[in-house]
Amino acid sequence: MEVVIKKLDHFGRGITYINDKICFVDFALPEEIVDIEITKEKKKYLEGKIIKFIKTSDKRVESKCPYFKECGGCDLRHLIKEEQDIFKTEKVKEILFKFANIPNDKVKNIVSINKDNYRNKVVFHVKNKKLGFYKRKSHDLIEIDYCLNLDDRINKLIPDLKKKVKKENPKSIMVRVSNNNDDEVIIESDDKEIISNIKDKKYLITKDDFFQINKFLTEYLYDEVVKNIKKLNSKKVLDLYCGTGTIGIYVSDYVESVVGVEKVSSSIKSANKNKKLNKIDNIKFIEGTSEEVYPKLKEKFDTVICDPPRSGLEKRVIDTLKEMKPKNIIYISCDPVTLARDLKVLKEIYNIEEITPFDMFENTYHVECVCILKIK
Ligand SMILES: C[S@@+](CC[C@H](N)C(=O)[O-])C[C@H]1O[C@@H](n2cnc3c(N)ncnc32)[C@H](O)[C@@H]1O
Incomplete structure (x- = not known):
């Protein structure tokens, strides 16, 4: 069956419509004309497989990886890098608008470099x-x-x-x-x-600690946090989901004090060693979950950094942010859908200043974002 691909979905799959029903086609690009075979038929959607290309996109590139398409690691190696960047920026805009009504102009262009061998x-x-x-x-x-x-x-x-x-x-x-x-x-x-x-x-x-996997881009991501810490004139900082203390230690030179909170015991041990290793004395770490620890903290923070896992912020963390009303929140997210869910609630009392996507997971559909919020 010959179809025209209309656009990419958020997982990088081509989308076409057959009798008004959405059909996802792996590795097909917008404006391509392809002959497909239907591989799955569900009530709400279809899936198709490319049998033959009738017309290919000028954005298509031959993958350098011999395992691409069979291996589940990458999704976008058939798309030129500039278009991968556009795809990810547009994806963030679409998700934040759809789920949190955040205007597109709040989302800046993605920060990205075009380098293989990036994973540590x-x-x-x-x-x-x-x-x-x-x-x-x-x-x-x-x-x-x-x-x-x-x-x-x-x-x-x-x-x-x-x-x-x-x-x-x-x-x-x-x-x-x-x-x-x-x-x-x-x-x-x-x-x-x-x-x-x-x-x-x-x-x-150690082997159990979280550490950003992109060895080239992490400093750009953390520099974005530092840039905003300075711009917001932050003094007392809370670093929730702090891992081995990476971000808190990175910003510690520019603020009066930092408190880091992390639930994994070995990461707290590493964080305390990192504090010594970098000769920093204005930071302390607390072991526990953000949802248990944050509501009990007596100190007042002007800036809260949140860097949660893909599941986003626990309701109790959001409730505490709404109650404590820190002047600024710097929210680092690796899933725009949970980011949108959380921003929808936080934007009742915060202005969303800007969102910067980062291409930490090149050739995959994943994207990281840094979002700056200021109290209304
Ligand atoms: C995305 S990582 C960020 C770590 C650190 N900010 C960094 O950039 O290296 C999320 C961290 O949150 C921790 N974590 C997960 N759930 C948590 C919770 N409910 N409370 C506190 N920490 C949690 C994980 O162990 C992990 O270290």
């Missing part, structure tokens, strides 16, 4: 003593020899890791390298720490 961490899956990634939409394994998203120090380890899985047959193997040009590597079975730098700050991390 990976989780390889293992099946039948083979190492690789899950295939698209399945738990079947595609064995790989390298991945273009990964730091080359991880790629170089793959032959050894393959030998290891033949002997030990684990379910998965996590590997993490530092952001510095050194030999610091943690493999899941290691019980050790590595030091990774973000600009002049040093961070000690």
Whole structure:
């Protein structure tokens, strides 16, 4: 069946309509004419697979990765980088407008660089003593020899890791390298720490700690936070979901004091070591969930930084923000849908100043955002 692709959905799939019913076509681009076969028929939608291209888009590019399309890791390697940037900026605009009525002009252009080998961490899956990634939409394994998203120090380890899985047959193997040009590597079975730098700050991390995975862009993301901390003249800062204290430590030079809150015990231990490592004395860390700790804090903060997981802010955190009314909130989000859900409530008492997307997960449909809120 010949169809014209109208646009991309938020997962990077082509969209067309067949008898007014929406049909998603993997790896098809807007304005392309493709011959498709229907692979799934549901009440509300269809899914189609490309059989033949009749007309291809000038935004299409040949993927450099031999595993693309079969591997579930990347979604956009068939789209030129400039268009990936436009896709992500537009996606953020659409979601924030649709779910929180935030005008498009609040969303700035995405901050992005075009670099392979950006990931400092990976989780390889293992099946039948083979190492690789899950295939698209399945738990079947595609064995790989390298991945273009990964730091080359991880790629170089793959032959050894393959030998290891033949002997030990684990379910998965996590590997993490530092952001510095050194030999610091943690493999899941290691019980050790590595030091990774973000600009002049040093961070000690273990295998269990959260640490931003894009070794090139993280400093741009954190610089956006620093820029706003200075602009807002922040003095007393609360850093909720602080991980190993990364952001709090990064902004500590510009403020009077920082309190970081994190629920993972090992990350709090790393945060306290990072405080010493960077010789910082105006920061303290509290172990616990943001929803339990924040309502009990007696101190008054002018700026609250929130960097929650994909699930966004707990209702109790939002309720406490509404009650305590800090002058500014800097909300860092890795899921625009939960960001929109939370902003819809916060915007009752906050002005949404601006949202800056960051392309932390190049070649995938994922996008990170920094959102600045000021009390009305
Ligand atoms: C997206 S990471 C951000 C970490 C840190 N801000 C950074 O940039 O490195 C989210 C962090 O929140 C922590 N976390 C998850 N749920 C939490 C909760 N309810 N309260 C406090 N911390 C939580 C996770 O362990 C993780 O360290």
